[in-house]
Amino acid sequence: MSHGNAVQVDQLTKKFGGFTAVHQVSFAIPTGEIFGLLGPNGAGKTTTIRMLCGILLPTSGRATVLSLDVTRQPEAIKQSIGYMSQKFALYNDLTVIENLDFYARMYQVPAKSRSARLDELLEMAGLVGHEKDKTANLSGAWRQRLALACAIVHRPPMLFLDEPTAGVDPISRREFWNMIYALAGQGVSVLATTHYMDEAEQCNIIGMMHDGRLIALDDPDTLKAGLAGDLLEIECDAPGRAEALAAEFPGVMEAALHGVLLHVNVPDAQVGLSLETALTRAGIVIRRIEQVLPSLEDVFVAMVETQDRARVRAGIAKE
């Protein structure tokens, strides 16, 4: 599996009765890449991941994971992948090493190599010296590292992560992602679902989902570069008044308050300069104005708005 795509999804669709949870989704994950499936709750992320793990049959379309067909070979897929969710089933009354040993046996890691593999995983997860700690007593970050170790005990070439670092502090989150990068460096392919923008920033490729559809698919930098115009961040003494003025200003595409900051989307630098002059003339004291890189959240919101507008044009009513 050193070449080609670890995951290949073509027009994948899942309907529950009259409700379409996933609508004609297509993407590919090249081997060794980290793919982030980003979207709000209810967008279809979990349904997609379940189909790819061989748990749920698609209504139509096709998908392969490690060249195995999700419809015809779901059992083979389940044995070949690693899966870690926010609610990963660790046994609370077992110790760290007992949990690892349990998963090693479940995935039929040969007895001969088992203890060496467990040592390796303890080392990777920074849990050496804590083998006999009760899982119930571990902090959130430690549990997540143990859950990851359990999910990869059988050396799966494909790893699915469901919101892996929710609620963990930034340092632990970094440590966790460093482990994921190390795995990817060894050729493991990763699909992570998340609705946290900072988690999505960690991925090499992003698929954005909204209402069951894939509305954007590219690497984070290309997605950000694809946003029309320049994004200006303005810090001033009257952000509310500045927003009202900016929203009406000729050429301004969008003005939005972000807490005490004002973000203004302009087609070019000239409009930005004229706006700055106009705000100053209106008596607003500008402390800082600079062009900033859009965030993935900016991209997501813009994509959703474009999609909703297109639907309204197509006459599809949406609440």
Add this chain to the structure above:
Amino acid sequence: MALAIEAHQLTKRYRNQKAGRPALDRLDLSIPPGQLYGLVGPDGAGKTTAIRILTSALLPTSGGARIAGLDIVRQAEKARPHIGYMPQAFSLYPDLSVIENLNFFADIYKVPMARRTGRIAELLEFSRLTDFQSRRSEHLSGGMRKKLALACALIHEPQVLLLDEPTTGVDPVSRRELWRLLSEVVQRGVTVLVSTPYMDEAERCNTVGILYEGQLLTSGSPAALEAQLPFQVVEVKARPRGQTRDIVSSAQGVLGWRPVGDRLRLAVTDPQQVQTRLASELEQAGANVSILRQAKPTMEDVFVHIAEERRGKE
């Protein structure tokens, strides 16, 4: 001018915490009126404890606090009308409609009848829920529930609004809308204290306090905190990845680095020198460089630096 929120050595030790560090450890706050203050920290840092004490829902073990000049322990009843509070968990009645929930909170906070109709109409418009006023709150989307909870917290026109992780578990579009509503609240002169585990939200506040293991490690404006970092940041994106990492890790003048997706973020003291050096080393190695530039430090850089410094001291 008097402070809107004031805390002095506020400490909370829960009964099961006889030994070890308290949940909240000598917290000092002085927040002037009209500010948007962000209390930032991971799960378990003490954010909820701090907010619950400020709402008088929880007694501090020691230390004290004042809201709108009123002592939150000795004058709790007097302070309550000045405080709006939005807890993290869904706190509305699921079988009541939007407008019934607003009326219920108006009753609790004794909003005078004469004022009530106008205030509710105002809040429905503010939260863009006018068209949904007869819908039961259990049938609202997650984002709408949060907006309704915010409207309920504002029913009695409090001077101070305390929000406990309002955007946790909220989708990106609703998160953006909630922050816009918070901006509006601040514009109207309300002092807002909001807790969040998200570093990007910290950038949107006047003042940020970093809470970690019960202690306030630092506070200041995002710009000031970022400027105080003892390093600057350079971003690199080049292929092949492995080779790029090798070159970056052994490059002179690089204090540390971390991957962020396809990019590497480097902590350096001399950005110009490092960029020149890396440009030539990567070129010699035949790497394909698509990004090599100085980048703005972020609140995440600040948090990690400060928390690591503290871990080092332990």
